[in-house]
Amino acid sequence: MGFTPEELRAARGRLVPDVAAPGLRVLFCGINPGLMSAAAGYHFARPGNRFWPVLHAAGFTPRVLKPAEQEEMLAYGIGITNVVERASARADELSAEEFREGGRQLVEKVRRLRPRWLAVAGVTAYRVAFDDKHAKVGPQECTIGDTRVWALPNPSGLNAHWSLATMAEEYGRLRAAAFAEDGATPDV
Template sequence: MPDVVADGLHVLFCGINPGLMTAATGHHFARPGNRFWPVLHLSGFTPRLMKPSEQGELLSYGLGITNVVARATARADELSAEEYVEGGRLLSAKVERLRPRWLAVVGVTAYRAAFGDRKAQIGPQERTIGASRVWALPNPSGLNAHWTAATMAEEFGRLREAAQAQ
């Protein structure tokens, strides 16, 4: 699954791993029930609701997308602890190279597993990677039912405001 990245982004969003539909289409967060694209718009990151096939336009807004683990699965719980740890190591190297202002890991459980921070909560983290700050966001998967699109958009909006203030 190719990354949507460039040097010096405002925010590099990091999904857990590609789902099967994402892998089949080549577009991040492609599953129809995934709320990433609507939440990105509701939070003010994009001026309109974008389709997964328009992911390349994110670069014009200073945004990008990557994943913690490259392997596609039907569900994130199919990934091993070792894959998360190795993914965190590779992600750290990518962030050091690309130098985004913020790395936003979309899924606090994935953040905890990749970076060995079992007590991490949603929001800004103390960890930095090089000069990049880190934020853990709720997972926009439709399986994460205790977060609504509106409450996710509030948290994404907090990150947007922090990224703009920097």
Template sequence: MTTPHRPTADEMAAAHGTTIPDVAGPGLRVLFCGINPGLWSGATGWHFARPGNRFWPALHRSGFTPRQLHPSEQGELAAYGLGITNVVARATARADELTADEYREGGAALTERVTRLRPQALAVLGIGAYRAAFGRPRAQVGPQDAAVGNTAVWVLPNPSGLNAHYSLDAIAAEFRRLRSTVEAAGVSEG
């Protein structure tokens, strides 16, 4: 495991507008899709890196991983058939800094990425991001009626610590519903 790094204020400021590589490849069980990297992630290069983000605990509590991974261990996700990408690639302090055009362009780029990588499921983490990127204003959390090719699309709650609408247990429960569905489809891990 990489030694955890707490970015300095200067490193965080310098991370604005940067991008971090996807953790993805062909044949994944689930490709998780964040809204966009925060500055903490931009500074460290790790997805969902900010302390207080509930992605990694929810991933473990839902049974996707046998233990809670640290963001610096994101490279281990492939062994579990999991990956991470974002709707919009550029790091910002807040998601409200993103424009409607960025969401639409990000949705088109995400569709291309999913078509190329062909994961069993795409899980967009944030209902607002999904609605904006895919032009589906009435979408709700859970499985969606629209697929990307043969890839099922799910919307899961945003795991940001700022999302007060969902507790960690409620987020993990939604992740668990997705995992159960993926497993029921008969795709084996890793």
């Protein structure tokens, strides 16, 4: 998936539509779309991003989905959105106010869709969006209505603190919690 510099520049500010439905087990939430994702129109479309391999390794999907197959997530009881909707080259181009406003909008979306878990892929983004400076990766104390919240490591290839294996382990903990609540297992 190659894009010209002009195509990537033109993707700045674009939105990538949510893959979501009411009553999901887990609604994953990225920070914001990168330019490659916005140009492609799919979440986590940048080669080297580990989101799709981690979902599979953690047991959420039966195989590694391609970004263009993102709609298949719904069949597995999972979906995806972003804290901040607009695309940028880097997350550090976003202001704290954009994160806070994105967090407010995310809360409204979660109240409307009522997933069992909201999983924010990026603990730093979670801290700013939810004004929780001391949050750590894992389940959070806060809830949004009946929705529990989990902060996950950012799957970006730039996040060298987490290997694919350790990231899959953390995502797997979320999967176990999300599907063990009523004795269900993911249909993968």
